[in-house]
Amino acid sequence: MPGIEDLYREIILDHYRTPRNRGELAPPAVCTEGNNPLCGDDIRVYLDVADGVVRDVKFSGQGCSISQSSTSMMTVAVKGKTIEEVRAFVRRFKHMLTLSEDGESVDQSINLGDIEALQGVVKFPVRIKCATLGWNTLLEGLDEATK
């Protein structure tokens, strides 16, 4: 059995206890909602996109330590990036969680930084949905913001 410490790394618990970019953004920022039917968690991601760049991002909602910290780290990572950079970053993240269907489109040179701590989630397959909830909600927001 994988050790619980592989899951609850200190950086993850830090983002859980002190989430970054928690809050809301008023329209015209887009808001998308994601639900995890497994545990009833829901997350809203607010995205302010202008000139192809994520100017600001915030999140609200309730969830377990993994979904909350993963979303918190996500917001830190994507703020200020271009939409293309964000999409590449999400692909790299999902690839780390072995969810990427197409390895070739993943830019392995992208440094995930602290987010690497979430790699331990792979050993707890049930929790992968928790880790990706905020990220999938972000992708929906990007679609909304760019349509």
Next chain:
Amino acid sequence: MTVAGVNTVLDAAVIRREFPVVTSEINGKPIVYLDSANTSQKPNVVIDAMTTFMRESYAPINRSAYTLAASATEKYEGARAAVAKFINANSTNEIVFTKNATEALNLIAYSWGRANLQRGDVVVLTHMEHHANIVPWQMLQQERGIELRWVPLTSDFQLDLSSLPTLLTGAKVFSFTAMSNVLGTINPVEKLCAAARAAGALAIVDACQSVPHSPTDVRALGADFAMFSSHKMCGPSGVGVLWGREELLEAMPPFMGGGNMISEVRLDGFKCAELPAKFEAGTPPITEVVGLGAAVEFLNGVGMANIRQHEIAMSSYALEMLTSRFGDDITIHGPRNPELRGATFSFAFRGIHPHDLSQVLDQSNVCVRAGHHCAKPLMKIIGANATARASFYLYNTTADADRLADALDSASDIF
């Protein structure tokens, strides 16, 4: 007899030896299975009945003359007779095998509902229903424009019956759970059925959480329909039971069409088979029904009244122990009186998210469910996005409750 200071009428420490998963280990540590409200474990007699049937007697039912098929049919119908007796049904014609209780509820909403409910007709449900007793009616609401009314809860997790006569006025259906799968609340089923009848409404009892845990007499309940799932009562998954009063089932149009449910098919139409085949289209889960029959026999052997007494004792012990050990750090969403509840406990603990909690408990092989328990409206009403839920059955002992408490303590070390 006495187990760790608790008076109980059955010896769970002996009974659990009949359940291979309950007595197994993961990584050298015993499993503490506390998720029986979700699905129960299976005793050897059920496992053996199913494997023996597949090894020695498996054949189609109801359609072949050869000896093997006749014997398989006999075993299948024998299980139906056992189930009928188990809940004191009037006849085996009242026992329809479905996939599970969810399918049985869908069958009622689809078949009885479409034949009898029109725009504006009222169906009364309660705030403590499982999604299976909500969504089929909402589907009918979308299709037919029926009106749904809801019986609210009191602050002590009971149904608020003060508004019931008003809610039932003019209602066609009152469909409710016999026991909440989240709160553990046991509802006054006979009283609710009587109220439905007084209002001229059909009484439908979701008995999923009650039939596995206490004696059931559908005639005494005064209900019109009731349903439950085999997998929650020591039987296999894949089969459930719809019980209905014969004249109601008789008058209903069929649910699914296909083989077995017809007496005649021509190019210009069909005639339904007699009950209960009318509602059993296609090859049923034959082996699973045989397994359910063995589960019923097993439960009869233990005694349903004994199981109920054991669970009252377990509730009493768990409530007292958890409260004295954790005080205000634990919030149990449900009645405090063990006589008014089943041994299913949804709880919040020290602000730790239930999903994280269940993950940490898993380190001690303590199996609890975390989430919304397929009752999202109820969760919203009790103000919880999710809860952890520990549920006890006839094979659980006070030692299991203690292990749960020990594991809860270890969760605090991480968060």
